[in-house]
Amino acid sequence: MNRIVIARTDSIGDVMLTIPMAGILKAKYPETELIFIGKSYTEAVIKCCKNVDQFMNWDILEKDPHAVQELKLLNADLIVFSLPNIKLAKLAWQANIKNRVGVSRRWFHWVFCNDRPQFSRRKSDLHEAQLNIKLLEKWIPSTNFTLEEIASSYGFSPTIPLPERFSNLLKKDSLNIILHPKSQGSAREWGVKNFQQFANLAVEKGVKIFVTGTESEGQQIRKNFRFSDSIIDLTGKMNLHELIAFINATNGLVAASTGPLHLSAALGKIAIGLYSTLRPIHPGRWAPLGPKAKAITYEGPIDSNLKIKDDTTLELIPPDRVLREFF
Structure with a gap:
């Protein structure tokens, strides 16, 4: 697998609990290039993750009339929607990204995604980070990670010295x-x-x-x-x-x-x-x-x-x- 995209287009806390997915995917596919689509506000956070190779700004992409072409140019094999996003899911479908993963409980994922893991976040006793990893059930040997294992997958450190x-x-x-x-x-x-x-x-x-x-x-x-x-x-x-x-x-x-x-x-x-x-x-x-x-x-x-x-x-x-x- 050459390129994998993780998409999480909301706040810092939610993004932080998604970042371990990058470490887990890198452990399985060490040669893959991992791209993270997030909002401008979280760019600094995502760039602190050593397991992410490229950041793509959703605030810019969303307004780009050539967004489909931009996604095509990624030549990605897989995109994982950690947060359901109907507009981005449609763009990924239009860009013909081969594998598009989104939870089955969103109707638009039945239209735009072809890998739809079935689980409910609302009813689950699992941690948010564990639920994110459930999306990878087809792509890694097991999604049953302990919280300690997930914490060790952050790969997170500052990108600048403290002024x-x-x-x-x-x-x-x-x-x-x-x-x-x-x-x-x-x-x-x-x-x-x-x-x-x-x-x-x-x-x-x-x-x-x-x-x-x-x-x-x-x-x-x-x-x-x-x-x-x-x-x-x-x-x-x-x-x-x-x-x-x-x-x-x-x-x-x-x-x-x-x-x-x-x-x-x-x-x-x-x-x-x-x-x-x-x-x-x-x-x-x-x-x-x-x-x-x-x-x-x-x-x-x-x-x-x-x-x-x-x-x-x-x-x-x-x-x-x-x-x-x-x-």
Whole structure:
């Protein structure tokens, strides 16, 4: 097999849980060229994966009147739709990519795909990364990978050295911990108050804290968060390449179920994820994968009729409970 395409056109966290597919396919087909189609926002992430040989920007391809020809020029033997995308599936069909893999539960895959694995993500007890690998059932000897095996397939590392203006902020001979309080609405959140309490407790133990996020998230955080010489505001100050390099230079990160959490896990750092226990957003489906990654949930009683939109139990996780994971 000469060229394989993986397509995942959504957010950082979802892409991170798809990247191990590249390592697994490379292990089976070491000579193949692996191409990843993703959005502009995730390009920096995908380029950190040593198992991906080429990135194709979906935001550009989607608007390209010659998109079919561009896909034909790839001369790909196989394309795998980790995320169903009707427009891209149609383009791949029009480009006559020989093998087109998409889950059977999307009607348009019956039109545009010729390999349609049958499984339900909604009803499954498997992790999202394991579900992604189920798409490869025809192409690898077994799709039964443990979470530890998947974590070892990331092949993930920074592509740039950490700029000096950030490395100079790190505290020598002490823990440096990143807090990423917001999730751009993609997950239930722990709350700025809990992150503040965590930061205060950590500083008492000599830890240096860094708060990350976009500038718009920073504007929200700064309304209710106190910074100091030991609690540094880095919101809006880094691009994604720099954030990845910075995470790699620290000891770990605390966040809800969001992209930077999965970046930290893939880099082998302490990655503490704060999760709801409710399906389908529970850690069984979305936990970070890595040798030092851990998901924490509220351990008290929960109303069996609780709906996701009303779930605030994550905010009841004590900050000192989370801090203990670093000591």
